Amino acid sequence: EAQVTQNPRYLITVTGKKLTVTCSQNMNHEYMSWYRQDPGLGLRQIYYSMNVEVTDKGDVPEGYKVSRKEKRNFPLILESPSPNQTSLYFCASKRQGVVNEQFFGPGTRLTVL
Amino acid sequence: GESVGLHLPTLSVQEGDNSIINCAYSNSASDYFIWYKQESGKGPQFIIDIRSNMDKRQGQRVTVLLNKTVKHLSLQIAATQPGDSAVYFCAEIYSGGGADGLTFGKGTHLIIQP
Numbered sequence: 265e266a267q268v269t270q271n272p273r274y275l276i277t278v279t280g281k282k283l284t285v286t287c288s289q290n291m292n293h294e295y296m297s298w299y300r301q302d303p304g305l306g307l308r309q310i311y312y313s314m315n316v317e318v319t320d321k322g323d324v325p326e327g328y329k330v331s332r333k334e335k336r337n338f339p340l341i342l343e344s345p346s347p348n349q350t351s352l353y354f355c356a357s358k359r360q361g362v363v364n365e366q367f368f369g370p371g372t373r374l375t376v377l
Numbered sequence: 378g379e380s381v382g383l384h385l386p387t388l389s390v391q392e393g394d395n396s397i398i399n400c401a402y403s404n405s406a407s408d409y410f411i412w413y414k415q416e417s418g419k420g421p422q423f424i425i426d427i428r429s430n431m432d433k434r435q436g437q438r439v440t441v442l443l444n445k446t447v448k449h450l451s452l453q454i455a456a457t458q459p460g461d462s463a464v465y466f467c468a469e470i471y472s473g474g475g476a477d478g479l480t481f482g483k484g485t486h487l488i489i490q491p
Binding site: 365367 | 408409411418419420421422423426466468470472479481482483484
């Protein structure tokens with residue numbers, strides 16, 4: 265089944281404790297992206313990657329890191345999480361050059377205390 | 378700055394009626410507009426899209442209308458069913474705005490009354 269998977273689905277952590285949210289897709293997509301979703305603000309892009317070893321900042325990259333060592337994986341790293349990073353995070357992927365359709369993962373709900 | 382927004386945060390309709398969800402956008406240079414459906418506990422799911430050179434596109438039970446004159450986008454769902462309950466997002470793509478230039482609206486929660 266073609267899908268985007270994320271782990272963990274739920275995470276409660278404390279300020280300053282490094283964490284990684286994994287994202288994997290099995291559709292051989294070149295493009296992958298991370299979004300956060302907050303009430304009243306909608307989906308905002310954090311980082312994106314157009315291919316292996318190519319990453320770029322989105323609209324809200326502060327406090328986040330990403331890596332793209334393999335085509336299928338695009339982990340989101342929070343080196344020192346803060347409470348304002350409490351949010352619902354979505355990973356997405358699509359074929360490069362296809363403008364319109366992104367496939368989204370199920371989401372990771374992160375709470376930083 | 379450029380933004381995409383929605384007129385109503387919540388829309389309640391009777392089962393079997395048609396639903397119309399509206400969206401306003403401000404970037405007249407956008408190339409594509411997309412509607413996504415997000416069910417509770419799930420990620421957004423693509424419903425339908427429309428190019429900026431079109432004014433109407435139909436899918437299965439859904440129709441998207443684009444009025445570039447007033448920068449307005451709408452999603453019409455025919456014969457609304459309980460499974461249509463979800464949050465609906467519009468999004469615009471401006472190819473000159475980055476890798477995908479995708480900007481999401483804030484969402485409209487569609488509630489189906491039995």
